[in-house]
Amino acid sequence: QVLLVESGGGLVQAGGSLRLSCAASGRTFSTYTMAWFRQAPGKEREFVAVNSRRGTGIYYADSIEGRFTISRDNAKNTVFLQMNHLKPEDTAVYYCAAALGGTSRYSDAYDYWGQGTQVTVSS
Numbered sequence: 001q002v003l004l005v006e007s008g009g010g011l012v013q014a015g016g017s018l019r020l021s022c023a024a025s026g027r028t029f030s031t032y033t034m035a036w037f038r039q040a041p042g043k044e045r046e047f048v049a050v051n052s053r054r055g056t057g058i059y060y061a062d063s064i065e066g067r068f069t070i071s072r073d074n075a076k077n078t079v080f081l082q083m084n085h086l087k088p089e090d091t092a093v094y095y096c097a098a099a100l101g102g103t104s105r106y107s108d109a110y111d112y113w114g115q116g117t118q119v120t121v122s123s
Contacts, residue, residue, distance in 0.1 A: 002026050002112040004096045009117030012086055016121070020081040022096030022114055029077040030054070033099040036070060036081045037107060038092035038119075045095070047105040051079060057103050086121045093118050 003025040012018055020036070035050040049060045049070035058070060069082040079096060094117050097110035104110070 002029075002032065002098050004098060004112055004114035006094065006096050006114045006117040009094060009119045011120045011122065014086060014088055014121055014123050016086050017082070017084045018086065018119060020083065020094055020096075020117060020119075022079045022081075024077045024079075024098065026077070030074040031100070032112075033101065033103050034070075034072055034079040035097045035099070035104075035110060036079075037095045037097060038090075039095070039116075040089075040092040043092075045107055047107070048094070049081060050103045050105070052103050059103060059105070061105070083119070086119075088121045088123045091119060091121050 004022055006022045008020040036048040037045050038048050039045040047061050051058050051070045051072050055072050067085045072079040096114040098112040099110045
């Protein structure tokens with residue numbers, strides 16, 4: 001069982017930056033693939049980024065266009081999402097997710113989810 005708690009969301013102007021954090025409980029954090037998803041109002045949850053167990057396999061959604069960076073600190077049981085050059089269309093609730101399996105862009109592959117943190121980008 002893994003408990004995930006996101007933080008770092010907020011209101012930012014277009015072009016600004018935010019850094020999201022996701023703290024995981026338990027001693028087996030390094031055995032989980034970690035990912036970020038987001039869900040905008042009226043839209044389906046979509047993949048943002050994924051980081052493999054050792055941080056060697058990292059993939060991003062095409063829509064991110066090099067603006068976001070996912071990283072993890074296994075010693076601190078935490079995964080991060082650095083978001084730069086934010087756009088209004090990045091406004092969404094951002095969710096952290098953990099999977100026992102390998103990297104995946106599909107939400108069904110993930111076993112545990114956080115409660116989400118709101119990111120709002122004003123124009």
